[in-house]
Amino acid sequence: MLNRIKRWKNQKPASTLRDRVEQIKKLPIPEHVAIIMDGNGRWAKKRALPRIAGHHEGMKVVRKTTKLANELGVKTLTLYAFSTENWKRPKNEVEYLMKLPEEFLGTFLPELIEENVQVKMMGYKERLPVHTLRAIQKAMDDTKDNNGLVLNFALNYGSRAEILDAVKRVLNDCQSGIMEIDQLNESAFSSYLMTSDMADPDLLIRTSGEIRLSNFMLWQLAYSEFWFTDVLWPDFSEEHFLEAIEGFQSRQRRFGGI
Numbered sequence: 001m002l003n004r005i006k007r008w009k010n011q012k013p014a015s016t017l018r019d020r021v022e023q024i025k026k027l028p029i030p031e032h033v034a035i036i037m038d039g040n041g042r043w044a045k046k047r048a049l050p051r052i053a054g055h056h057e058g059m060k061v062v063r064k065t066t067k068l069a070n071e072l073g074v075k076t077l078t079l080y081a082f083s084t085e086n087w088k089r090p091k092n093e094v095e096y097l098m099k100l101p102e103e104f105l106g107t108f109l110p111e112l113i114e115e116n117v118q119v120k121m122m123g124y125k126e127r128l129p130v131h132t133l134r135a136i137q138k139a140m141d142d143t144k145d146n147n148g149l150v151l152n153f154a155l156n157y158g159s160r161a162e163i164l165d166a167v168k169r170v171l172n173d174c175q176s177g178i179m180e181i182d183q184l185n186e187s188a189f190s191s192y193l194m195t196s197d198m199a200d201p202d203l204l205i206r207t208s209g210e211i212r213l214s215n216f217m218l219w220q221l222a223y224s225e226f227w228f229t230d231v232l233w234p235d236f237s238e239e240h241f242l243e244a245i246e247g248f249q250s251r252q253r254r255f256g257g258i
């Protein structure tokens with residue numbers, strides 16, 4: 001009824017999520033979307049809740065975003081869940097965060113399997129509690145043959161450390177004769193990074209109004225489109241995700257040609 005009034009008033013009717021998804025699917029979809037899920041603490045503060053309440057709410061948004069990305073035909077979704085800097089947070093918050101992978105997978109792994117999603121992790125396993133690693137390893141094992149969306153969690157990840165490690169391994173391989181210095185090019189170097197088996201992100205989304213990369217995928221984001229929004233991660237809805245994809249598509253249309 002509201003849509004009929006809007007048509008009568010010459011306003012664009014609000015299309016349903018389904019309609020919008022169908023429209024979006026007619027245009028090129030970013031193969032790899034990376035997201036910095038920022039603003040969980042601020043979301044909680046606004047409601048006079050503890051920060052961990054924001055993280056918990058953010059987890060539900062991970063689930064919804066994964067489902068929609070898979071429906072759109074996105075091949076890889078990389079989510080920055082925990083940075084190497086995040087260890088500086090209060091001990092109780094870090095402990096809570098380290099329980100979230102288990103809670104997330106305990107709740108959603110059956111659905112992810114049902115939806116043919118493959119779970120992966122990128123980051124340093126050192127310092128991560130065994131209970132966390134065990135839950136993630138099980139999810140990776142249980143989904144290793146799935147060929148739908150790759151859901152790649154960046155956990156205890158830092159991009160400069162990743163690049164330095166890659167440099168060290170390149171030097172080792174040169175020293176031991178596995179590789180010639182002249183063979184080192186951008187594509188060869190990429191194969192030493194944690195993302196060796198995936199394409200670079202086509203689209204980076206960062207929520208919560210911060211306009212920086214915060215040591216996230218510095219090498220891999222060299223040619224990506226950036227989408228910054230003031231929306232806090234727990235408020236980031238399906239509509240907001242579609243808006244980012246539509247933004248990507250309209251930039252592709254404007255600048256994608258020659």
Ligand code: V07
Nearest residue numbers: 037055058059081082097100101104136153
């Ligand atoms: C975390 C919820 C989302 C907002 C950002 C910070 C808090 C899902 C995971 C997760 C990680 C690995 C995995 C399955 C799920 C997660 C952390 C924090 C540390 F295999 N959400 N989420 N991990 N937040």
